[in-house]
Amino acid sequence: MKKKLLTTLLLSTLVLPSITGVTQVFAETAATDTSVNAEYLVQPVIVKYVDESGVTISDEEKLTGDLGGPYEVKPKTIENYTYKSSDTELKGKYTTEKQIIILTYSKIDVPVEKGSVLVSYVDEKGTTISTDETKTGNVGAAYNVDKKAISGYSFNKVKEGNLVGEFTSEAQHVVLEYKENAKKSNVTVKYIDDKNIEIKKPVTFEGEVGTKAPITKEVISGYEFVSGSLDVKYTEEAQTITHTYKRVGQGPYIADGSYVKITKKGYGIYSNFDWKQKNTSTNLYGETFEARGRYEHSNGSTYYSLFNAKNEWQGYINADATTKTSPQGPYISDGRIVKVTKKGYDSWSNFDWNKKVSNDQLLGKNFKAQGRYEHFNGSTYYSLYDVKGNWYGYINSNAVSDGNQEGNYIADGSYVKVAKKGYGVWSNFDWKRKNSSDNLYGQTLQARGRYEHFNGETYYSLYNVKGEWQGYLNATATISANPQGAYIPDGRFVTVDKMGYDVYSDFNWTIRNSSNVLKGNTFTAKGRYEHINGNTYYSIYDNQDKWQGYIDAKAVSVVKNPEGNYIPDGRYVKVNQPGYNVWSNFDWKFRNKSDELIGKTLQARGRYEHANGSTYFSLYDLNGEWQGYINSEATMDAKAEGNYIPDGDYVKVTKKGVDLYSNFSWNKKGTTDSMVDKYYQARGRYEHANGKTYYSLFDSNNVWQGYLESSAAVKITSPQGPYISDGRYFNVVNKGMDVWGSFKENVINSTDSLYGNTYQIRGRYEHVNGRTYYSLYDNKGKWQGYVDSKAGTVTKAEGSYVSSSKYVIVSVKGYDVYSNFDWKVVTNSTKLLGNTYNAKGYYQHFNGYTYYSLYDGDKWIGYINSNAVTQNK
DSSP states (O other), rough: OHHHHHHHHHHHHHHOOOSSSSSHHHHHHHHTOOOOGGGGGGOOOEEEEEEEEEEEEEEEEEEEOOOEEEEEOOOOOTEEEEEEESSOOOEEOSSSSSSEEEEEEEOOOOOEEEEEEEEEEETTOOOOOEEEEEEETTOOOOOEOOOOOOOOOEEEEEEESSSEEEEOOOOEEEEEEEEEOOEEEEEEEEEETTSSSSEEEEEEEEEETSSSSOOOOOOOOOOOEEOOOOOOOOOSEEEEEEEEEEEOOTTTEEEEEEEEEEEEOOOEESTTTOOOOOOOOOTTOOEEEEEEEEEEHHHTTTEEEEEESSEEEEEEEEEEGGEOOOSSSSSSEEEEEEEOOTTTTOSSSSTTTEEEEHHHTTTEEEEEEEEEEEEETSSSSEEETTTTEEEEEEEEEGGGOOOTTTTEEEEEEEEEEEEEOOEESSTTTTEEEEHHHHHHHHHHEEEEEEOOOTTTTTEEEEEEEEOOOOOOOEGGGGEOOTTTTOOOOEEEEEOOOOSEEEEEEEEEEEEEEEHHHHOOEEEEEEEEEEEETTTTEEEEEEETTEEEEEGGGGGGGSSSTOOOOOEEEEEEEEEESSOOOOEHHHHHHOOEEEEGGTTTEEEEEEEEEEESSSEEEEETTSSEEEEEEGGGGGGEEEEOOOOEEEEEEEEEOOOEEEEEEETTOOEEEESSSSTTTEEEEEEEEETTTOOEEEEEEEEEESSSEEEEEEEGEEEOOOOOOOOEEEOOOEOOOOOOOOEETTTEEEEEEEEETTTTTTEEEEEEEEEEOOOOOEEETTTTEEEEEEGGGGGGEOOTTTTOOEEEEEEEEEESSSSSSEESSTOOOOEEEHHTOEEEEEEEEEEOTTTOOOOEEEEETTEEEEEEEGGGGEEOO
C-alpha cells in the first residue's frame, strides 16, 4: 500500500503539460490516502574515491540513514595514496535527493631498490684486457651481458657469473675470458717492367708468421719474367718484393677507361701496329676521347685505343699527343644548400653510374652541396650531404633548386615547456632576434612545426595559447609538457548545442563520441580542463552518473533553467502535426493548439534545447507577430524564399534606387545606384513566397553583390560580346584551365594538352565577365576552341626562346640556316655538314618545327631546323 501511494504522490508532482487532465487525476488519487511514509523517500549518500586526474582508485561506498538524520564521511586509508581534499562538506543530513561526495587522493611515490652487475674482461692468464663495465637496474628486472668484440682477442668462456639473470639487492660479478689471436703478416709482390713501370696490380699474400708465402712466376701477356724472389717466409714485419719483366712488341692490351684530350698536332692515328695510318691528331685536335685500353710498346711509347662519345673506335695514338682528364672533371668546392625538386633523378655513388639513392627518397629534401663536378657529358653533378653529415651521392644539377639552411618545415604539434634561460628566440633563420627564452621561461607553448637545421640543431616554431607566433627556439631550451593542464572540479549543468565537435576518451584525442549524437542533451560537468590549445574541456556525466567523455566548452552552453539558453535561429518552418500544445512560457502556460497553425509557414527566430530532450521553436508569422513556443516535432523545415535555383545567365541592371539584400531576413547590403547599365552574372535565383523573383548577383571579379529583385534588371543573350579579328600568336603556358567549344558551359578540352604549344589567335571576344577569350587555331588550320587569355602569353610565330646546353652535329644536307624568322638565309647545312655546334637555345615554331640557335664557341651561326642535326652524345 505504501509503495502504491509513494508512486501516486511522486507522479502527482510531475508536470505533464501536453496531456490534458493528468494532473487533476493524480492529485485526486493522492488525496484519498495520506499515510505515505517518508522513509521511502530517503536517498543514499554516495562516496567516490579518485586521484588528482579524476580516475577512480577505490570502489564507491553508499551511506544510508533516516530522512533528516546526520551523516559524516571519514576518508579511508588507500594503499600508496594519501587523502588530499573533498569537493563538498564531509558532514550533512540525509534528504530526498541523492548526494555524491568525491574524495581526492594524491599518489605516494614508492622508492624502487636498485641492483648492479660488474662485468670484467680478462685473458687466459686473468689479466684485464678491457675496461670493466657496470650495468644497473631495478631489483627483479632482467639483465643481459653482451660478449663484446675486443681487438686481437676471441671470446673463450664465461669464467664467473651468468650472461643473463636478474638484478638483486646484492652486487653481482660476471667475468668473461678471451683467447689471444694468432699473429699474421703480409707479403706484397709488385710487378714492373724494365723501365720500372707497374704492369700489373700488386698481389698481397697473408699467412702466419714463419710459414712460406705461395709466390710463383706470374705469366703476363706481352711480357717475359726477368728476376724476383720466390722463396719468402712471413715475418712479424710486412714485406714487399719486386718481380721484373721485359716487354715484348707492343705489349699486352691493358684495360684503361681514362679520358684523354688530344693536345698535340702532327701525330699519326693507326688502325694496327703495322702502323697503317687511320687518321692524324691534327684532324682531332682539342677533342676528348675515352682511352678504353692502352699498350706499353717496346719502343718506349704508350699507345691509347680511342673511342668517341658515340662508341666509334678512332684508332691507336701515342700518349704523348694527349693530356689525361676525367669525364667528371676536377672536384670544385661549393657549399650551397639545394632542394631536390624534380622526379626521375637518382643519385650515384660514383661516376661509373652505380646508383646510391633513389629519387623518391630524395625528392623534396634539402641537402648541402659540399662540392660539384662539371662532367664531360655536359651536366653538373652535386655531391650531397644531409644535416648529419651523411653522404647521399652525386646528383644531376637539373634535379635541384636552391634550398634553405634550416631544411624543410616538419609538422609537429607537440607541447613543450621553456625550461632554460639564455637562448635566443628568432624571427627567421638569418638569426634576426625576436625575443629571449628568459621572457618565455616556464611557459607551455605548442611546437606546431620544427626544422632540422644544417648546424645540427632542432628549432621549434612556437605558438602560445592564443595562437600567436612566438618565434623559433632551439629544442635544447625546452622539455615535453602536458597540454591539458590540471583537473578542475566544476559541477555545473551544460547543454550540448553545437554540432561537429568530437567527444574524447583521453587527451591523446581518442574519439569516444560526437556532439552530433549528444546534441540537445544536458549533462553534469563534474570537472574541466583548461587546455594549452586555448580551449576548455568539460568532463561530462549523464543523469545516470555515466561518464560520457571530454567535450570542448564551445560545443555546449551552461544552463540555469531546464529549457536551456535562447539560441538565435531564423529558419522557416511549416506546422504539419496536429495534437501539440503551443505555450506562452516554460511554466507551460497554454496559448494555442498546433491544429490551428497546420499548414502555415512561420519563422523560428529562436529555439530552446530543453532538458526533457525536446527542442522548442519561438514562432513568428510573416507580419512579425509572435505565435508562442512549439515542440519542433510538430514542424518541418521550410523557406520563405523557396529553394535555390541554379541560373548562370548574365543580366544588365536597369533601375536605380533598388535595394540589394544580404539575406532573406531583408538585411540591406546596398543599392543599385552605382550598378545601372553594368553587367552581372545571376548564378542562381529564388522564387519567393511573396511572389517575386530574386537574383543572386556576382560581378566579374567573382564578388557577390547580394540578392536583387528581378524587375530591376534584364537578361542579356550574348555575354561574350562581338567577334574581334586578331591574327597574333599565343603560347599556352598554364595548365589546368578549360578550353570551351561555345559560351554555354561547353568544355571540350583542357590546356594540359595544349601546354607549351603556339597557336594563332584568329579572333577574340571581350566577355562581360571581364575576361578575354581567344579563338585558337593550330598550324594545320584546325580550330582548338576558346581559351582564357590568362592561359598563356601573346608571342611571335616562332614562340618563346628556350635555353639549352646541347651539342649537335649537322648531319643532313639541303637545309637553310637563317639569321631571323623572316627567313633571311645566311648559309646552309651542306656547308656545315659533319661539324659539331653548341645549341644554346631553341624555338618551337608555330609551323610545327623546332629551330636550334647554333654557336661555334662564342660565334653565332644562325637558326637551323632540328631535322638537319643529331645530338652529340
